[in-house]
Amino acid sequence: MKGRNLTQSAAIIGGGVIGGGWAARFLLNGWDVRVFDPDPNAQRKIGEVLDNARASLPGLYDMPMPVEGMLTFHDTLADAVDGAVWVQESVPERLEMKHSVYRDIQKHCAADAVIASSTSGFKPSQLQHNAIRPEQIVVCHPFNPVYLLPLIEVVGTDVNADMIGGVEDVLRGVGMFPLLVKKEIDAHIADRFLEAVWREALWLIKDGIATTEEIDDAIRMGFGLRWAQMGLFETYRIAGGEAGMRHFIEQFGPCLAWPWTKLMDVPELTEELIDKIASQSDAQSGHHTIRELERHRDANLVGMMRTLKARDWGAGAILNTHDKTMNQTCAIPETLADVGDLNLAVKTVERAVPLDWTDYNGHMNEARYLQAFGDATDRLMHIVGCTPDYIAKGGSYFTAETHIRHLDEVKAGARIRVETQVLLGAGKKMQLFHAMYEGDRLLATGEHMLIHVSLATRRACDPAPDVVDQLGKLAAAHAQLPRPDGAGAAVGKR
Structure with missing residues (x-):
């Protein structure tokens, strides 16, 4: 079929929220996608994610996307990885399970295929331990929804340093922004920030200071909008006024010694606290189905990212670059x-x-x-x-x-x-x-x-x-x- 590159085939191992997002990202960028997930509902769930992706991702671009690839579901992992040049593992965050999956993958996949893990916390050296070919395994940690958000944290080790450039090229080829983490660390970069915010949010709820809705409002009505287009340090540089970042640090640095946060501690997740969070979240968003929330999320992200695109800024600059890539023919x-x-x-x-x-x-x-x-x-x-x-x-x-x-x-x-x-x-x-x-x-x-x-x-x-x-x-x-x-x-x- 015109526009298809039949040599590009990706295997998705684990078809949950993240795996489904990966399937959509590759498929809509012209790759053939082969899925393995023993969940009997996997085909339905991925189909629903694809419906959302087809309605949202192409609208980010001003060029025609490639002809959609072929999606197939396989009963065995061996069939799924057969012929794949990229294998994306998105199974639960249990190290022994990942090791078992890698053994099965490496028995059946090509020796030069990339095996990328969606892990949010494990280091690549942990994933590579006792692997048949450790050099194949690399961390490629995405953010949900994978088919819209461009950031991918890429982490390798000394044994596969030579392949990282090719990994980044593939990710850019499907419209993503690979952020190379140069030194292994638990939870990489972005999730360490998210974990800090999450811990503080748990304390605010436990201590009765704020509800889930109030915390979300604080983020989405304020600094979340700033972070979406500038990040942390660029935002604070502006906060320093004409004197710049040095002035900001000198002015606000002393407050770091004040007892504002509890980031060095975390409340015990008792049944009482879990019930409190769950009931507040139900009151906040329970009138929407998950698919409705996803569609609202996607529409909001598309609107924001297209605004950034018009200014060739942040994530919008990545979209403009991918427009040019898609129009190379x-x-x-x-x-x-x-x-x-x-x-x-x-x-x-x-x-x-x-x-x-x-x-x-x-x-x-x-x-x-x-x-x-x-x-x-x-x-x-x-x-x-x-x-x-x-x-x-x-x-x-x-x-x-x-x-x-x-x-x-x-x-x-x-x-x-x-x-x-x-x-x-x-x-x-x-x-x-x-x-x-x-x-x-x-x-x-x-x-x-x-x-x-x-x-x-x-x-x-x-x-x-x-x-x-x-x-x-x-x-x-x-x-x-x-x-x-x-x-x-x-x-x-x-």
């Missing part, structure tokens, strides 16, 4: 040379509809049709040479008129495609006709009249000769196409 042309047959309408957009593009009816709202067509116009401009560098030199096209016809509804997760025909490309004018499809179904059309302007004078002017030449070639080729239905209905008329 120029499925969406970068230049006129990438277009191929100039006598056909140009594919200028191919993407999934993000969750945050829908309205109260569950349909893509009117503003997003305009955004999709605006993105198509931007891409066509780029193709004919009106690139960011060209614009920086003082020339660009401004939209003068737009006409959109809404012909059919489209929902979140739908894979839409925009094909663009140049109706006019001469002098200062560029007239484009966009047709939006899902498969063969025509969803909408958009017609744009643009005028080339000088950014210095903000007045109409002729484009540079290279833009004139490239736009002219495309316009001449498209002049042989039939005039599209609906063209000229409003654009260009007073």
Whole structure:
């Protein structure tokens, strides 16, 4: 099948929350995925995770994701790892169980396959102990939901230092951010912070100071938002004002000696405390099913990460990089040379509809049709040479008129495609006709009249000769196409 790399096969050992997230991450990035989990409900559970992932992950990107890989479930571990180049272990956090699983994996997997553990606490040297081939085993600790959050903590040992670079390449290839932990430590890096916050939260509940909901509100309404886009030290650097980090430490450092937290101690998890936490959590969120909470979580994460993407910041910068990776075959042309047959309408957009593009009816709202067509116009401009560098030199096209016809509804997760025909490309004018499809179904059309302007004078002017030449070639080729239905209905008329 076009777009598939049939040599990429990942085995998922353990199909719980984390294993299911790994399956979705690999599958939606074009890998074949082979799952082994003796749980009779594993297929249903992973299917539900995949439903969420298909609705959310593609909407992070502005390029078409690869053709989805093939998902298969296997009755034995030996069948699951057969032919896999990557084996992701996500079994429960019991060291003796992991050792047993590794023995079975290594009896049947390729000698050069990566065996990656999702462990949140064990060091790789502990996992490698008494292994047949210890150099195969590496820690790749993800964060839930694995199919959306980019962070992966990668930890190796001296015996497999040479393979770590390849491990990081694979993870980047599926849109993740590998954070190399250079020195082994229990719980790696991120979970040590989470453990500290968790301990303090347990004390606040035990001592009757706060409920589960109040603690969650403190995080999500305040520092959680800051941490999502800057982290700890960059946030505190800003808190130091113009004087910077040194001033912050000098000002707030003394408070570290105050008895604010109980991080060196942890309350005993008695039945009374467990009941208290569970009942408060039920009161807080019990009216939602787990799948409903996951969908709310996914929609919130997509919205935040797309905002970061627009600013090329934090996790958003990772998404922009992966957009470029996914478009290496120029499925969406970068230049006129990438277009191929100039006598056909140009594919200028191919993407999934993000969750945050829908309205109260569950349909893509009117503003997003305009955004999709605006993105198509931007891409066509780029193709004919009106690139960011060209614009920086003082020339660009401004939209003068737009006409959109809404012909059919489209929902979140739908894979839409925009094909663009140049109706006019001469002098200062560029007239484009966009047709939006899902498969063969025509969803909408958009017609744009643009005028080339000088950014210095903000007045109409002729484009540079290279833009004139490239736009002219495309316009001449498209002049042989039939005039599209609906063209000229409003654009260009007073």
